[in-house]
Amino acid sequence: MMNEFDHRVLGAKYDLFSFFEEGPGFPVWHEKGLRIKNALIEFWRKLHAESGYVEIQSPIMLDKELWKRSGHCDYFEENMYFSSVDKRDFAIKPMNCPGAILVFNQKKRSHAELPLRICELGHVHRHENSGSLHGLMRVRSFVQDDAHIFCNRNQLLQEIKDVIRLIEKIMNQCGLKDYHFELSLRGGEKEYLGSDEDWAMAEGKLEEALRDLNYSVKKNPGEAKFYGPSLDLHLKDVHGRSWQCSSVQLDFNLPKRFNVHYFDEKGERQVPYMLHRAIYGSLERFIGILLENYGKDLPFWFHPVQYKILNIAEESREYSLRVASVLRNKGFKVELDLSDRPLKEKIRRAHDELIHSLIIIGKKEMESGNIVMRSLKGEDQKVIALNALQFDDFS
Known part of the structure; x- marks a missing residue:
């Protein structure tokens, strides 16, 4: 039942956003809603600049062959949107990963540049079943606060821990304290990329980072992405519902698929590890959670x-x-x-x-x-x- 702590009611009452039949699942932000969104983005940018990230913006639409090479078409095609221009097939991006890889590969990279932290507020589109659409919580168009960190094996653990600390800062700033982390691991009948050795190493690094920062470890076998395991933050909202927001994913597959490499101290080619991570996750969903948690009493710093x-x-x-x-x-x-x-x-x-x-x-x-x-x-x-x-x- 809709009430004063339903973000859809608040969005209509305070003129924050709208949905239209002409674009089901595609939110239209109004001026006041954008003030909230932009305040969160401004804080995010400040923290990332202080943490040594470089920000990029990749195109919304890229050649379909790129998504075949990444493996997204094999595992995610039914949730993607496509277009054709000049007899060439394109995909509207459901994720931001290939854009970061293109930027990394656009010039020769030295070991001295690692870790290279590339962040992006990427506008992505994913086809959700119409029956699952729910205000800002489940949409077909949203901004994902992505980052991709390229590093060597010795840097992995520290980078994962630094991401967790960054997550803590943002959750604390937003007044969100009821959350926990879960490890999504390989398992079951699903197909996964990579060797057993790669998976054991990656899962071990994520678990070690959690333990070093005194977090309990809850494991979810069979919930990993096809390209690597992940560390996911589950946030409980004012209604007691759990939402998966932040995520840290260790990827040892895409760098190999895209011939990503750097040159070490000896001038030899090496393949870096790649961390995918988001903190707000979907900015739209995150704002929906904040609206329902605070009602009309929003904190001053992102108040519209x-x-x-x-x-x-x-x-x-x-x-x-x-x-x-x-x-x-x-x-x-x-x-x-x-x-x-x-x-x-x-x-x-x-x-x-x-x-x-x-x-x-x-x-x-x-x-x-x-x-x-x-x-x-x-x-x-x-x-x-x-x-x-x-x-x-x-x-």
């Missing part, structure tokens, strides 16, 4: 309307406009109410909207150069000089 300015006097109208301009230049997300409605009505309306804090401006504030700021989470009220306002005053 951090301040709403309520002007209460005709004389202060121009000052209110100037305050809005100053705040926007500082990076805040601001809306204005310049109507002549009574203050009580303006405040009541603000309570019914997705607003974090109010700024009340009248003749007194205009003359003093101050603003009155009130959080809608409580009755806290502050009088602050406009030039002294900081980003974390109500964070």
Whole structure:
């Protein structure tokens, strides 16, 4: 049953996103929804830059032969979209891996460049059964915060542990603490690429990283991807449901398939190991989880309307406009109410909207150069000089 903590209800009520019959499973983001999405992306980019990643953007559509070579057409073709241009077959990317490989292979690589961490906010498309579509939680078009790390065997363990620490930072920033990791291993009747020795090494490295960071190890035989085992974060939402978000996958197959190599200290060709990893996973699904966890009380840092300015006097109208301009230049997300409605009505309306804090401006504030700021989470009220306002005053 839909309720106030259903992200679909919140998305419609607060004008965040829409779905249309013309594109089932393809979300359309509105301005306020994009503010949330872009805040998460901005934080993600900051952390990745600090962690030594380089960001790329690969095409949405690439030659189908690339996806045959990668093995995706063998294992995933029924979930892919295709097109034909100039008598040449193309696939709309369901994953970002080949783009990172093309970038790695576009020039000669030295051992001194490893580990090379290539990240991408890739827009991917996967065909989901229409009956399984569910708001942002199950879509056919989404942004995946991918990264592909090329390294040698001696660097593997440290890189896996660094990814886990990066996951911890992002989950902590988003206020998400109810999660655990599971190991997806080879098993059952499925077909897998690679040798038994490769699989034993890869599964061992992922388990060792977990144990070194004092996480318990839950193993899921038969759940590994066709190209390698994975370490998956399972996040519990406010409804008690579990969602698989972050993932670290160790791949020893694609580098061989695409002739990926670097030159070691002796000038000899070596094949690197490749880590696939995502943290938000699907950015759309992650936002759906955040909306349902927080309802309308979203944290300040990714709130779509951090301040709403309520002007209460005709004389202060121009000052209110100037305050809005100053705040926007500082990076805040601001809306204005310049109507002549009574203050009580303006405040009541603000309570019914997705607003974090109010700024009340009248003749007194205009003359003093101050603003009155009130959080809608409580009755806290502050009088602050406009030039002294900081980003974390109500964070």
